[in-house]
Amino acid sequence: MRVRRLAAWTALPLVVTLGLAACGSGGDGGSSGGGQDAAVSIQISEPQHLVPTNTTETSGSQVLAGLFSPLVDYDAQNKPYEVAAKSVTPSDNNKVWTIALKDGFTFHNGEKVTSDDYINAWNYGAYAPNGQGASYFFEKIAGYQDLQGEKPKAKTMSGLKKLDDLSFQVTLAEPYIDFKSMLGYTAFYPLPEAAFSAPGVLNDAYEQAPIGQGPFKMKGTWQHDSKLDVERYDAYPGEKPKVKDVEFRVYQQLTAAYSDLQSDNLDVLPTIPTENLSTAPSDLGDNYQTSPMSSFQFLAFPTFEKDYSKPDVRKAISMAIDRDEITKSIFKGSQQSARSFVSPVLPGYRDNTTGAAGQFNPAEAKKLYQAAGGPSKITISYNGDGGHKDWVDATCNQLKANLGVDCVGSAEPKFADLLTKVEKKQPVGLFRMGWVMDYPSMEDYLGPLYSTNGSSNYYGYSNPEFDRLVKEGAAAPTEEEAIKKYQQAEDILAKDMPVIPLRFGENVYGHSSKVQNVQMDLFQRVNLVKIEAAS
Amino acid sequence: MFRFILRRLLQMVLAFFGTTLIVYALMFAGQGDPIQALAGERPVTAAQRAYLTEKYHLDQTGVGGFFYRYLDYVKNLLQGDLGQSLTGRQIGDILQQAWPVTVRLALIALAVAIVFGVTAGVIAGIRRAGIFDNATLVLTLLVLGIPTIVLAPLAQYFLGVKWQLFPPTAGTQPSFYALLLPGIVLGSLSLATALRLTRTSVAENLRADYVRTARSKGLVKRRIVSVHVLRNSLIPVVTFLGVELGNLMSGAIITEGVFNIPGVGFNLFRGIRTEDGPLVVGIVSVLVVVYLISNLVVDVLYAVLDPRIRYE
Numbered sequence: 001m002r003v004r005r006l007a008a009w010t011a012l013p014l015v016v017t018l019g020l021a022a023c024g025s026g027g028d029g030g031s032s033g034g035g036q037d038a039a040v041s042i043q044i045s046e047p048q049h050l051v052p053t054n055t056t057e058t059s060g061s062q063v064l065a066g067l068f069s070p071l072v073d074y075d076a077q078n079k080p081y082e083v084a085a086k087s088v089t090p091s092d093n094n095k096v097w098t099i100a101l102k103d104g105f106t107f108h109n110g111e112k113v114t115s116d117d118y119i120n121a122w123n124y125g126a127y128a129p130n131g132q133g134a135s136y137f138f139e140k141i142a143g144y145q146d147l148q149g150e151k152p153k154a155k156t157m158s159g160l161k162k163l164d165d166l167s168f169q170v171t172l173a174e175p176y177i178d179f180k181s182m183l184g185y186t187a188f189y190p191l192p193e194a195a196f197s198a199p200g201v202l203n204d205a206y207e208q209a210p211i212g213q214g215p216f217k218m219k220g221t222w223q224h225d226s227k228l229d230v231e232r233y234d235a236y237p238g239e240k241p242k243v244k245d246v247e248f249r250v251y252q253q254l255t256a257a258y259s260d261l262q263s264d265n266l267d268v269l270p271t272i273p274t275e276n277l278s279t280a281p282s283d284l285g286d287n288y289q290t291s292p293m294s295s296f297q298f299l300a301f302p303t304f305e306k307d308y309s310k311p312d313v314r315k316a317i318s319m320a321i322d323r324d325e326i327t328k329s330i331f332k333g334s335q336q337s338a339r340s341f342v343s344p345v346l347p348g349y350r351d352n353t354t355g356a357a358g359q360f361n362p363a364e365a366k367k368l369y370q371a372a373g374g375p376s377k378i379t380i381s382y383n384g385d386g387g388h389k390d391w392v393d394a395t396c397n398q399l400k401a402n403l404g405v406d407c408v409g410s411a412e413p414k415f416a417d418l419l420t421k422v423e424k425k426q427p428v429g430l431f432r433m434g435w436v437m438d439y440p441s442m443e444d445y446l447g448p449l450y451s452t453n454g455s456s457n458y459y460g461y462s463n464p465e466f467d468r469l470v471k472e473g474a475a476a477p478t479e480e481e482a483i484k485k486y487q488q489a490e491d492i493l494a495k496d497m498p499v500i501p502l503r504f505g506e507n508v509y510g511h512s513s514k515v516q517n518v519q520m521d522l523f524q525r526v527n528l529v530k531i532e533a534a535s
Numbered sequence: 536m537f538r539f540i541l542r543r544l545l546q547m548v549l550a551f552f553g554t555t556l557i558v559y560a561l562m563f564a565g566q567g568d569p570i571q572a573l574a575g576e577r578p579v580t581a582a583q584r585a586y587l588t589e590k591y592h593l594d595q596t597g598v599g600g601f602f603y604r605y606l607d608y609v610k611n612l613l614q615g616d617l618g619q620s621l622t623g624r625q626i627g628d629i630l631q632q633a634w635p636v637t638v639r640l641a642l643i644a645l646a647v648a649i650v651f652g653v654t655a656g657v658i659a660g661i662r663r664a665g666i667f668d669n670a671t672l673v674l675t676l677l678v679l680g681i682p683t684i685v686l687a688p689l690a691q692y693f694l695g696v697k698w699q700l701f702p703p704t705a706g707t708q709p710s711f712y713a714l715l716l717p718g719i720v721l722g723s724l725s726l727a728t729a730l731r732l733t734r735t736s737v738a739e740n741l742r743a744d745y746v747r748t749a750r751s752k753g754l755v756k757r758r759i760v761s762v763h764v765l766r767n768s769l770i771p772v773v774t775f776l777g778v779e780l781g782n783l784m785s786g787a788i789i790t791e792g793v794f795n796i797p798g799v800g801f802n803l804f805r806g807i808r809t810e811d812g813p814l815v816v817g818i819v820s821v822l823v824v825v826y827l828i829s830n831l832v833v834d835v836l837y838a839v840l841d842p843r844i845r846y847e
Contacts, residue, residue, distance in 0.1 A: 048573070048622045056577055131586025133574070148582060224624065224632065225797040226707035239559075249706065250805075255688070256795040259703040262696045385808070414808070416571035434576055448578070455578040 026419035038533030039245035040267040040515050042526055043257040046225050046250050050210050051202065052189035053132040058203055061186050062270075063248050063526045066230050067108075067212035068189040071099065072180060078345055078440040078522065080180045084213065085115070085239060086166075094175040094477065099183075100167040104237040107192040111201025117190035123147075123156045124200060125187055134187035134447055136455070137438070140179065142171045155200055157276065175475040175480045178441040185439050215241045217527055242517075242532035264512045268526050272508045274387050277332045285508045290334070294343045294437040294522045295505030296445070297335070299380065299395075301432045303498055304424070304460040307375040308430075314497040315357040316369035317378070317430075320402035321395055322360045327503055330391050334508045338501035341493045342445040343437060345379035345522055348483035353494050354501060362402035369403050377406040379429025383418050384411035388432055422458045433458070433499070440522065442486040446470045450493060461498035536838075539846035540831070547827045554823045559605050562812040569593065569810035574622050591621065591813075593844055604679070608813065615797075616815040620806070626817045633822065636709065636799035639784055641783040643711075643718030645776065648725040653772060656733025657765065663738050665839070674725035687720050687793040704795040717794040721787060725779045732775055736768035743767075770840055777833030780825040 047060035052068065055061055071078040072088065082088060086100040105113040124130060126138035128148045138144050142159030146152060159171040172179060181187070193209050197203040209221045215238065216230035228248040232241050249266065251257040254273035260266035263284055272280045272288070281288045301308040308314060323337035339358035342349055352358060378399055382388040389409065396407035410429070412418040421428050435456065437444045448454045451470055452462040466489050473485030506519040516534045519527040541846075561594055570579055570587050588594050595603045611618055617626035659668040695703030703714040740746065741764060749759050788800035799818055806814035837844045 057575065131583050131585065131590070133580070133583050135582050136580045150585065223707065224629070225801070250797070251704075251795050252797075252801045253792045253795065256691075256704050256793055259691055259696050260706075260795075263699060263703050265703060265706075414567070414572055415576050416568045416574075416810075419571055420568050431657035455580075 002324060011151075035533060035535075036242065037242065038243045039247065040243050040531060040533070041247040041249050041265075042268045043251050043254075043261075043266055043270060046227075047222075047228075049133070050207050050222065051132070052191070053121065053130075053134050055186050056133045058270075059248075059410050061523060063228055063230075064186055064189065064210070064212070065525050066214060066216040066248075066528045067210055067218065068186075068214040069105065069212075069236070070185075071183040071188060071375045072185055074181075074440055074522070075307045077314045078347060080184055085183070088180045090179070092477070094177050094179070094475070095172050097172070097179055098163070098167060098169045099170065102237070103166060105213045106235055107194070107213050108211045108233055109192060109194050111192045111194065113190055113192075113213050115162050116165075117192060118188075119156075119160045119162060119168060120196065120199075121189065121191035122160060124191065124196075126157055127155060127200065128152055130202070134185075137182065137185060137187040140172050140174070140176050140182075142173045144173070177474060177476050177479060178439070178443055181439045181441050215239070216246060219245070239529050243528075246528060247375070258510075261510055261512060264514060267512045267515045268509065268518055268531070269511070270507065270509050270520060270524055270526060272334075272510055277334055277508070280399070280508075282508060286509050287513060289507075289509055289511070289518070289520075290519045291507045291509075292345050292522065293370045293505055293507045293520070293524055294345050294440070295499070296338060296343050296435045297503045297505065298338070298433055298435075299500040299502060300433045300459040301430060301498060301500075302425070302428065302459055304425065305427065306409075310372050310374075311495065311497050312368055312372035313374040314355075314500070316365045316374060316403070317374060317399065318354065318357045318497060318500040319361045319365035319368070320399055321360065321500065322398055322504060323358075324360070325398075326391050326394050330394055331503070335503040335505050338504045341392050341450070341490050341499075341501055342486075343504055346437075346440055346442050346445070348442045348486055349478070350487065350490075353490050354497070355494055357494065357497055358501065366403055369405075374403070374405070377408075379408055379410050380428075381410045381412060381418055381421075381428040381430075381431040383413070383415040385414055392432065419458065430500075431458075436524075437522070442483065442490075443470065443474055446486060446489055447474075450489075450498060461491055461496070461499060463496060466492045468495075480507060536846055540771050540835075545829050545835075547824070547831075550827060551820065551823060555609070555612075555820050556605065558816050558819045559812065560601065560812070561609065562815055563601050563604070566810050566812065569812075572808070572810045580615045587621070605816060608816070617817045620814045621809060621811045628797075629814065630817060630821060633689060633797065633799045633802050633818075636796055637784050637787060637800065639709075639711075639778060640714055640718055640721060640791070640796060640798060643714055644722030644725065644783050645780055647722035648729045648779070649717050649776065652726040653769075655734050656730040656772075657737050657760070657768075659730070659734040660737025660741065660768075663734075663758065667778060671730060675730055678723050678727040683720065683724065683789045684844055686723065687717075690716060690720050691793055706795055707797065709796060714796070717790050720794075721783060721790045725776070725783065728775060728779075729772055732772050733768060736771055739766055739827070740768050753777030766840055770837065773836050773840065774833055777829045777836075778826075780829045781822065784825055785822050 014514050015295050044059035044062055047063055048057055049055050050060055050063060052064055055064055069084045071083065071085040073083045075081050084102060084105055086102045089098045101113065103117060107113060122138055125132045126135050126144055126147045141157050143154065143157035146154040147157060161169040163169055190213065194211055195203055195206045209218045213231060215236045219229040219231045219232040222228050227250055229245065231245050231497065254271060255275055257266055257269050258273055261269045301314050303309060327335050327337050340350060340353040380392050380396055382392045389411065392409040399405060399407040418431060422431060435445065435449060447470055448456045449459060450461055450466060452467050469485050469489035473482045474487065476482035476485055507524055509520055511518040514534055515531055517530050517532050519530050521527060570584055592604050608618060620626055620629065655671055659671050662668055691703055694700045702713045705713040705717060746759060746764060749763055784799060787798060788804050791798045791800040803815065803818045806818065838846060
């Protein structure tokens with residue numbers, strides 16, 4: 001008997017402790033109010049970082065787009081125009097850029113924005129020991145190399161020079177025509193003095209409640225894995241937002257967010273999940289929308305392998321793929337067939353630069369393939385976590401039917417695993433790649449993807465003539481001449497066919513019936529200044 | 536009794552370190568390129584790679600590297616520091632936020648399983664081979680046959696989106712009401728098993744000698760069932776539910792994903808996907824503790840239910 005009572009007393013506290021945890025506060029999402037005081041909610045996934053120079057994924061960039069105002073933004077033709085900058089003036093050879101700031105911008109803590117705030121932020125971002133993910137954006141600035149390595153020689157870039165409180169000068173290592181376009185990227189936001197605990201040392205707490213100079217300010221702190229609240233910053237001198245509060249709500253799965261969107265619990269879903277693409281137009285009606293964006297999907301050849309070293313083999317495979325069929329049956333028209341090497345949103349884009357190699361022509365493809373002695377077995381590697389199986393299998397079936405070869409899709413668990421294998425030059429066959437631009441310039445595709453030392457050139461493509469043209473384009477004195485050089489470079493790609501362009505993406509998004517005028521930019525971000533409550 | 540509990544607690548310490556070692560080793564062995572996994576499809580700069588490699592000792596590989604990193608982990612663990620995830624967040628903070636939500640969800644699921652499972656099981660056991668018994672048999676088979684990955688989105692679509700009886704997702708700081716639907720979905724599997732177990736056990740005990748004795752003594756049926764039969768029938772059910780509590784917490788990955796609950800399952804999934812070793816080990820360690828404690832509670836409850844069981 002004693003034992004039993006004792007046991008009950010031991011079990012009781014445990015049960016009570018567990019039970020207490022079950023009590024908690026309740027909260028409710030959704031939007032409230034109307035007109036100028038409206039609140040809207042936008043889906044994001046958990047951002048990795050919220051320091052501008054360390055933010056490279058879409059969710060973090062979306063939040064920062066509300067908290068900060070960029071130096072330049074892009075107009076309908078994707079040419080840069082000034083926002084926080086008054087003027088961005090290049091020297092004759094595009095090597096020295098003078099940036100004048102607009103007066104009247106203040107940080108959310110009241111600090112006035114000065115040129116120091118830009119210089120300090122950029123130096124912090126470029127300094128290698130800080131490990132910032134977007135540091136490579138500063139590599140065009142003179143003195144960047146001195147900040148690299150384990151023990152850098154300098155802490156500040158020699159190319160940044162303060163002229164006065166509202167203007168500063170940027171000297172580039174080499175002339176670069178598209179520097180102004182580049183300034184629109186997240187990495188080029190300023191940081192307030194309050195962000196630093198000592199010169200060059202970021203305050204640990206800053207990231208939990210970033211202070212910017214944009215149309216919205218943080219309300220409270222970053223609630224990890226659940227949400228971020230921001231509210232209108234009334235002292236913002238630019239275009240005023242039409243809503244008061246924005247809740248960035250963290251979702252683990254897009255399908256969960258889609259359920260919330262359907263029942264008006266969520267206002268904007270920037271990406272409709274693939275599973276719901278076929279039903280979304282009827283589920284959402286007029287609230288289902290599409291807009292251009294910059295993503296580019298392609299198949300890369302391991303050009304260092306003998307099987308794929310001949311351009312004719314690569315062209316034949318490209319001609320054996322019926323892109324239109326795949327975009328229609330698998331992507332339900334949410335992506336467009338690609339027949340060029342850069343995205344259609346760019347100034348300088350031309351249709352069909354791949355020429356005949358981009359046109360579906362099974363008879364010609366088979367002839368060319370056999371004449372060039374292509375391999376009898378083709379493997380297409382992809383990452384299994386990204387929903388690529390369907391189109392890879394469809395592509396394989398087309399290759400089997402049209403080229404008479406054996407073809408298998410091979411899944412790697414993650415993209416990182418695929419890259420590891422490619423870098424070790426293990427035989428993976430063809431592999432899928434994707435690209436989203438950082439700023440609208442042809443150079444942002446041609447440089448990283450196809451140059452000999454390009455950061456994403458995993459396929460070993462190298463053509464000195466191409467490298468030279470891209471370099472000349474970047475150093476060209478005018479935009480027109482630059483584009484001309486870039487286009488000549490693209491023509492070389494059409495001849496060499498180092499990759500097969502497959503599809504260009506679109507923003508496919510939806511919003512609830514409580515909001516209107518929802519616009520998305522090329523970077524998959526909702527325009528927070530334009531969105532308003534439905535009347 | 537005290538000695539029994541003390542011995543079990545000491546064993547727990549051993550089991551705890553054993554599991555962290557095994558889980559750490561598994562994560563270590565399966566690690567490819569966590570820095571690239573974190574960056575997704577973007578190229579990683581040399582500076583960032585160098586920074587993360589140094590910060591997390593990722594250059595320590597092989598057997599020596601494993602023990603170096605594991606001992607480093609344990610040393611910090613003993614000081615109450617679970618380390619940082621690859622995105623620089625304190626794992627302690629992550630767990631502190633994630634656990635309460637998951638515990639609440641699991642307790643709701645467990646409550647659903649106990650209230651409906653045991654009650655229906657007793658009724659089915661008493662009216663063996665009746666309409667109720669057969670109906671529950673079909674229903675439980677159906678529930679056991681449908682995996683959560685199908686059941687959860689279906690429940691969400693019909694009860695949340697179509698008929699709007701429940702909020703479709705639980706979201707940030709979920710209320711009890713918002714957790715109810717995910718709790719029912721999560722608990723439905725345990726409910727079905729608990730029901731079958733109770734039913735069989737009750738049906739068997741009803742034919743036992745002591746029940747006949749009680750009946751011939753003239754005791755009312757309600758008292759026989761609620762005091763004598765139920766208590767003896769609950770032993771297998773309690774064993775099952777005790778272990779199930781741990782299962783409910785670790786098995787919530789799908790449910791938490793579908794209903795967007797920022798709990799443990801979600802973080803575990805993310806940790807595995809981004810090869811975030813310390814995060815996975817941290818979560819699994821706490822899970823192990825939950826299993827160990829719920830097993831201890833089950834053992835102690837045996838003594839309450841069955842006086843013949845003594846612990847020395």
